[in-house]
Amino acid sequence: MGAIYPRLWRYAVALTGRRDWGDDLAQTTCLRALDKADQFEVGTHLDRWMFRMCQRVWLNELRSRKVRTGAGVMPVEEIDISDNSPDTEVNIMARQVLSHVNALPEAQRQSVLLVYVEGFSYKEAAEIMEIPVGTVMSRLAGARKKLNMIMADPAGGQT
Amino acid sequence: MNTPRAFSDEDLTAFLDGEADATLEAEIVAALETDEELGARMAGLELPMDAIKGAFDSMLDTAPAMPALPETASAMPQPA
Numbered sequence: 001m002g003a004i005y006p007r008l009w010r011y012a013v014a015l016t017g018r019r020d021w022g023d024d025l026a027q028t029t030c031l032r033a034l035d036k037a038d039q040f041e042v043g044t045h046l047d048r049w050m051f052r053m054c055q056r057v058w059l060n061e062l063r064s065r066k067v068r069t070g071a072g073v074m075p076v077e078e079i080d081i082s083d084n085s086p087d088t089e090v091n092i093m094a095r096q097v098l099s100h101v102n103a104l105p106e107a108q109r110q111s112v113l114l115v116y117v118e119g120f121s122y123k124e125a126a127e128i129m130e131i132p133v134g135t136v137m138s139r140l141a142g143a144r145k146k147l148n149m150i151m152a153d154p155a156g157g158q159t
Numbered sequence: 160m161n162t163p164r165a166f167s168d169e170d171l172t173a174f175l176d177g178e179a180d181a182t183l184e185a186e187i188v189a190a191l192e193t194d195e196e197l198g199a200r201m202a203g204l205e206l207p208m209d210a211i212k213g214a215f216d217s218m219l220d221t222a223p224a225m226p227a228l229p230e231t232a233s234a235m236p237q238p239a
Contacts, residue, residue, distance in 0.1 A: 006222035010215060027226050034228060090217075097207075097214035115176065116208060117215040122178050134169070140176065141168040144204040151207060 001030065004047050007118070011051055014113040015058050017102055025061070029054040051114070051128045100150050108143040111136055164190065166197065171204055 008029060013022030033040075033050055040049055101112055114125040115136070126133045164186055173179040174187045190197050 001228075002225050005225040006219045009222045010218050013218070014215075023223055026223075030226065030228060093210065094214035094217045097210050098218070101211065101214075112211070113215065116206070117212055122173075122176070137169045137173055137178075141172040141204070144172055144175070144206055145168060147206055148203055152203075152205075 001033065001046070001050075004050060005030070007047065008050055008054060011110075011113060011118075012054055012058075014101075014109050015055065015106065017106065017109070025054060025058055028061075029057050032057055048120075048124065048128050052130065055110075055129060097151075100147060103150075104143055104146060108139050108146070111139040112143050112147075115140060166190070166200075168200075168204065171201055175201070175204060 005026065009022055009026040012025035012029065013019055016022050016025055029050060032053055036053070040046065101109055104112065110129065111125060114120045114128060115122065120128065122133050122136045126136045129136065166187060170179065170183060170187065174184060179187065187197075191201070
């Protein structure tokens with residue numbers, strides 16, 4: 001589980017849109033995984049199982065927040081996905097990319113992370129997110145369109 | 160009838176992601192030969208994948224340590 005933790009945390013940050021929420025979510029997911037360890041089928045992929053659990057924990061959390069506050073979920077405007085690493089050119093670019101992706105709607109952000117960063121196939125990503133493959137495809141199409149518009153810089157941005 | 164097939168953004172996305180089935184892929188490749196508008200639409204969906212992957216990979220180094228887990232941690236399954 002330790003080996004997966006950084007990736008789980010990154011997924012949790014992408015899901016929640018915030019590093020501090022990602023910290024909490026990754027932690028809660030680990031505890032939940034321990035709780036449910038007997039449900040894990042040996043021979044299947046632990047990372048996918050934990051990613052799936054992570055989403056379930058997050059959706060529950062959103063539901064209970066909604067109940068507690070009686071309001072919808074706060075829009076994630078905070079661009080808090082990157083850390084305070086030194087301002088090297090590489091870091092500045094990386095931070096820009098992360099904030100562009102973070103500005104996407106949650107479902108698109110999550111799909112981009114699973115398919116374009118983690119390298120899961122549509123089918124695998126669909127299983128992790130517990131949605132049809134067609135939905136993965138339309139989320140990615142939407143993400144591509146938006147990101148392309150922002151990132152395609154005629155002055156020669158990041159390519 | 161030889162009406163050009165209309166491709167959705169999802170079709171083009173699947174094509175770019177290498178997830179289009181053989182038929183769709185062949186149709187898009189053929190259409191790209193003649194259909195400039197399709198080429199432009201495709202360009203409008205392209206992303207700097209290396210930059211995206213690289214940016215997210217740089218996050219991994221900044222991940223917090225895994226929290227200490229309760230005793231039962233030893234019962235945790237190992238990665239497949």
